[in-house]
């Protein structure tokens with residue numbers, strides 16, 4: 001059996017007094033692509049943020065490779081090997097493309113491997129190499145998303161989480177993003193947890209998936225199986 | 240008729256002072272740019288550092304500018320401590336709370352100074368460099384020339400730190416997006432503490448240099464605060480270079496105010512020019528677009 005990379009047990013979390021997650025149980029095994037889908041406001045972003053200690057945790061357990069990471073600050077969790085491509089990309093706009101990538105390799109471990117990682121992300125996204133000296137704020141939406149992904153790769157995560165990476169992108173680029181996610185698992189040995197609104201696409205690439213509603217997991221199963229689930233088809237109008 | 244050599248002298252004086260103002264304002268610009276906090280006590284740190292420079296200069300009988308080797312590291316540590324005790328608890332609080340806290344801090348500093356040293360100005364009676372040299376029609380005060388040169392070097396060093404070091408990149412990344420910076424493994428609290436410490440260390444450097452010819456009183460901070468705000472508002476978005484240019488403009492305007500009006504009108508001249516500038520370029524001299 002594959003090693004369990006991420007494990008959430010009965011996680012209750014939110015923002016200050018405002019409770020969003022009401023007992024989340026979720027597991028991601030090594031080498032898996034796990035999708036987390038659900039309507040707007042269900043708490044998907046909050047789940048990812050909670051793993052990185054960017055919310056208020058009231059109850060529950062969060063483990064990375066068996067280690068309790070509940071009390072580590074965000075930057076330490078990144079050092080451990082978990083990071084996220086945030087919703088809305090979060091590019092450092094005034095910095096150049098190259099500086100964004102170097103910032104991504106901030107941890108000591110990542111810095112040591114920076115040259116190799118750079119070569120890898122440039123092979124993945126040749127456009128970024130061409131534009132390495134450009135101010136990141138001037139990139140197009142698709143390029144900015146590539147940069148956000150590349151920057152996250154720079155920290156050499158074992159678990160990479162994506163929060164709606166295809167948001168606002170043209171259909172062709174959306175497909176590229178999904179291809180990249182699969183490549184990262186297959187070629188870079190990464191374990192993936194992906195939040196997406198393109199439910200069909202993400203269930204197609206996912207080994208397993210969780211469906212979330214109102215702060216709770218309401219359905220889970222293999223990606224392909226969920227794709228044919230009548231309840232899900234109705235709820236998300238998957239054709 | 241106004242004597243042209245008087246104008247030239249005052250403009251040169253303005254340039255020298257402008258560099259010192261840039262140095263002090265850079266501390267405010269760093270804290271504002273990175274932490275999004277306006278430190279209303281900024282000038283009062285200059286005032287307290289000026290008293291410390293004076294005290295140590297008197298104790299060791301050394302020129303206050305030399306005392307910078309003590310005040311700068313001490314104020315860096317004071318800055319880190321003030322960050323931990325006063326600033327960190329109000330990060331992300333309502334702007335009104337942040338204003339109340341930093342204005343209050345400045346008020347405490349002023350009252351401490353007033354309580355200990357009274358309102359009477361203090362200066363070092365045996366300055367080493369407060370003499371003039373004549374260069375044709377212009378006369379230069381060596382202490383100011385030194386202060387300006389050290390300010391310029393320090394501005395360059397901060398610029399170098401920001402653009403050429405790993406920690407500088409962390410500062411700029413945090414300034415660009417403080418929510419996302421931790422996802423790179425950047426410890427944002429540490430970036431804040433060091434940035435605040437650095438900002439306060441710059442006030443101490445400015446203060447020690449200034450005390451090699453100037454005098455301090457409990458209200459010295461007010462004019463340094465006002466000038467720093469104007470400089471940051473004018474050029475803060477342009478990074479270190481923006482602060483440098485704005486500081487020079489402010490220093491020259493102040494000097495021209497003294498030349499063509501009276502010394503007491505100098506701040507009014509700076510302010511009127513500032514309002515005019517905001518009229519034409521509401522986002523400052525270095526705003527993009």
Ligand SMILES: Nc1ncnc2c1ncn2[C@@H]1O[C@H](COP(=O)(O)OP(=O)(O)O)[C@@H](O)[C@H]1O
Nearest residue numbers: 015018020038039040041042043044045046047
């Ligand atoms: N920073 C925040 N502060 C307070 N409430 C928030 C914050 N972010 C999200 N929420 C609330 O948490 C709930 C879940 O949001 P989110 O996790 O962003 O949902 P999703 O990503 O599934 O669309 C929503 O009701 C939202 O209003």
Ligand SMILES: [Mg+2]
Nearest residue numbers: 044045046087
């Ligand atoms: Mg979301």
